[in-house]
Amino acid sequence: MKILLTGNExxxxxxxxxxxxxxxxxxxxxxxxxxxxxLPQKEELGIHIEWSTNEKxxxxxxxxxxxxxxxALVTMKMSGVNVAADSLASIAYSGCxxxxxxxxxxxxxxSAGMPEEDSRYYAKSMLVPMLDLAS
Structure with a gap:
């Protein structure tokens, strides 16, 4: 069965x-x-889902x-990577x-955010595996 979803869905x-x-x-x-x-399926799925104070x-x-x-998964917009960068760099080198x-x-x-930013450079500089999704 095919389902039409947005990228975020x-x-x-x-x-x-x-x-x-x-x-x-x-x-x-x-x-x-x-x-x-x-969020509407949070209890049914048994997943801990939360909005945090900031991206870090x-x-x-x-x-x-x-x-x-x-x-685990963390989601953020491009400028949020700047906020989380210090922690991201530390984890990238220590692992989990x-x-x-x-x-x-x-x-x-x-089209929707504030600055135009390319977060792929963070992944490259921290040697983090990256998937670059496109349609």
């Missing part, structure tokens, strides 16, 4: 299907819809869960025992 579906146990983020378009898609806090909660052996996905929604052409 597809990320939310991937979270459900892959057994992620902790999802954190800070609201900001274009990444907000991932958590908004999951969200990242550190997800990293802590991954250090404890859980699968569970799975940790950092979902960053860049906004090429600045």
């Amino acid at each position: 597809a990320i939310a579906e991937g979270i459900i299907e892959s057994g992620v146990e902790v999802v954190c983020g800070y609201p900001g378009t274009p990444s907000t819809e991932v958590i908004l898609t999951l 806090v969200a990242f550190e909660i997800a990293a802590g869960a991954a250090w404890a052996g859980k699968r 025992t569970g799975g940790l996905v950092v979902f960053v929604a860049d906004d090429p052409g600045v």
Whole structure:
């Protein structure tokens, strides 16, 4: 069966299907819809989902869960990577025992966000594996 989903809805579906146990983020378009898609199913899915104080806090909660052996995902917009960069660099070099996905929604052409920023350079400089999704 084929289902038509937005990119953020597809990320939310991937979270459900892959057994992620902790999802954190800070609201900001274009990444907000991932958590908004999951929230109505939170209890049914048994996933810890939360809006955090900022992207650094969200990242550190997800990293802590991954250090404890859980699968975790943190979601943020492109400028949020700047806020979380110090923690991201530390974790990138120390590693974690569970799975940790950092979902960053860049906004090429600045249609919804503030600055036009390419977060792929963070992944390259920190030697973090990166998937560059496109349609």
